[in-house]
Amino acid sequence: MKKYIFLGCALLALNLPGAFAQKNKKGTIAKPAQAAGLLDRALWVKALYKIAYPVVHNLAQGTLKKNMPLEQGANYNLVVTDVTYLEAVGRTAAGIAPWLELPDDNTEEGLLRAKMRKEFQQGLKNAADPANPDYLNFQKQAQPIVDAAYLAHAFLRAPKxxxxxxxSITKQRYIxxxxxxxxxxxxxxxxxxxxxxxxxxxxxxxxDYDPARVDFALNKMKEWYAGDSWYKDGDLFSMDxxxxxxxxxxxxDLVRILLEKRPGKMxxxxADYDLVLRRMVRHSEFLERIIAPDGTYPAFGRSVTYRTAAFQVLGQVALMQKLPSYILPAQVRCGLTAVIENMFEGNQNFDANGWLVLGFNGHQPMIADVYTSTGSLYMAxxxxxxxxxxxxxxxxxxxxADWTSKKAWSGQPVKKDYKVEY
Structure with missing residues (x-):
């Protein structure tokens, strides 16, 4: 890809000094392979920061409700002001949490991360304060069931x-x-x-928690498992x-935390955890294979406006360092870098003020679902x-390293794919 031709193009990644692109975090000069990975990482950080900044910064300032646009599709059927802000906050939190959980360091990335973490901590306090302009709604409508879960997931991914x-007051408010x-x-x-x-x-x-809601989720997902890592989304299968x-x-993660807090009624x-983990790892194989040689992927099914959220499983399996042995971490990095470049290196997915717009790769409001508004998009x-x-x-x-479809389309050896029985 073009960014590997000249390491100086790292300057486009974060508008940072060239040292970031060519030195590792210990300050020593990176080898060529490491330098390529640092270029990729810089591009990821740039994109994530660009997406998350309007939500995080405005929430910290108490101006999220004032400044976030309320774009929605033609057939939108929710009360947008009751739900879209919690959507933006919960979904952004779940995606940036692992990055914010990294320890501080003095690299340019580290300083940027510390700044965002500090702002988001203030923003979370504002969001739970009834006296703050950005106080978030959990009490009205059903939609907060969804986005409270994304916020809870963020707390689990980045407790520190x-x-x-x-x-303590803010914690009790969220509880x-x-x-x-x-x-x-x-x-x-x-x-x-x-x-x-x-x-x-x-x-x-x-x-105190409701064990019935936990049991119901676990039992129905066991019942809805369709095979080869695919769960039905209810009684019928949905290809999305x-x-x-x-x-x-x-x-x-639910099964994992139940195991970690084993005393109780759950x-x-x-073996339960091993099973759901193996199924997730298998699903990561599908996601790695759908990245086309040019870094595009199929826009099928509902909610494609969530963009790069389609690769959450692949990213989580990589984060857990549980990728199958035949999938190199670097090939996942390179495949996802190509996707991120296609999606976020231009401005087609952002409005003039940096907010995400309805669409898949551009402003395409006609593909928005009836529940999709600006806040929904931060699942990306x-x-x-x-x-x-x-x-x-x-x-x-x-x-x-080339990812699977790039190998296949260029005549390189690839592993045969076949269903699994678990």
């Missing part, structure tokens, strides 16, 4: 960066907000996992990206989870 630093969701039901599909994860978080921090947007990451075993951050791996991890330091 996002949950533990909150003052009560999460508990307030119990007076509503959501859709009879992946929404069960949302409710289960939020209750699982409450259990994780030692609060919801296995990656929601089901695998939240289900796997009956999950190591979920495609950036591997930024939670430090810069000296093999994901970033490995030599550039």
């Amino acid at each position: 960066a996002l949950w533990e630093p909150l003052d 009560q907000d999460f508990k307030s969701l119990r007076n509503r039901n959501g859709a009879y599909n992946n929404w069960l996992v949302f409710a289960g994860l939020t209750e699982g978080f409450l259990r994780y921090i030692g609060e 990206y919801y296995n990656s947007y929601v089901i695998h990451p939240m289900l796997t 009956h999950v075993t190591e 951050t979920l495609g950036f989870l591997p930024l939670g791996l430090p810069a000296d991890n093999p994901f970033w330091t490995g030599a550039p």
Whole structure:
């Protein structure tokens, strides 16, 4: 790809001094393979920061509701002011959490990360304060069931960066907000996992929780498993990206935290966790294979306006360092870098003030679903989870490698794909 031809093009990645592109975090000169990985990482950081900044910065200033646009599709059927702001905050939080959880350092990236973490901690305090202009709604409508779960997922992904630093009053406000969701039901599909994860978080921090919501989520997902890593989204199968947007990451993390807090009424075993993890790893194989040689991927199914969230499972498996042995971390990095370049190196997905616009790769409001508004779009951050791996991890330091479809279309050897039985 063109960025590998000349290392000086790292300057486009963060508008930072060239030292960032050519030195590792210990300050020593990077080898060529490492330098290529640092270029990729800089591009990822630039894109994630560009996406998240309007939400994080405005929330910290108490101006999110004042400044965030309320774009929605023609058939939108929710009360947008009741739901879109929590959507933006919860979804942004879940995507940037692993990156914010990294320890501080004095690199340009580290300073940028520390700045965003500090602003987001202030923003989370504002969002829970009834006296703040950006106080978020958890009490009205069913939609907050969804986005409370993304916020809870962020707290689980970055407890030291996002949950533990909150003052006791703010923590109690979120706890009560999460508990307030119990007076509503959501859709009879992946929404069960949302409710289960939020209750699982409450259990994780030692609060009263509703075991019925947790059990219902676990049992229905077992029932809805269709095979070869695909879960049905309710009674019928849907060919879309919801296995990656929601089901695998939240289900796997729910079982994990139940195991970690084993005392109590929840009956999950190591075998249960091993099963959901193996299914998620298998699903990551599909996602790696759908990245075309040119870094595009199919825009099928509902909610394609969530853009790079389609690769949450692949990113989470990489973050957990659980990729199948035949998939090199570097080939995942390179494939996803190509996707991120296509999506976010231009301005086609942003308005004049830097907010995401309705669409897949451009302003395409005709493909917005009836529940999609500006805040919904910040699910795109979920495609950036591997930024939670430090810069000296093999994901970033490995030599550039072709991903599966690029190998296949150029006549290179590729592993035969076949279904799994678990």
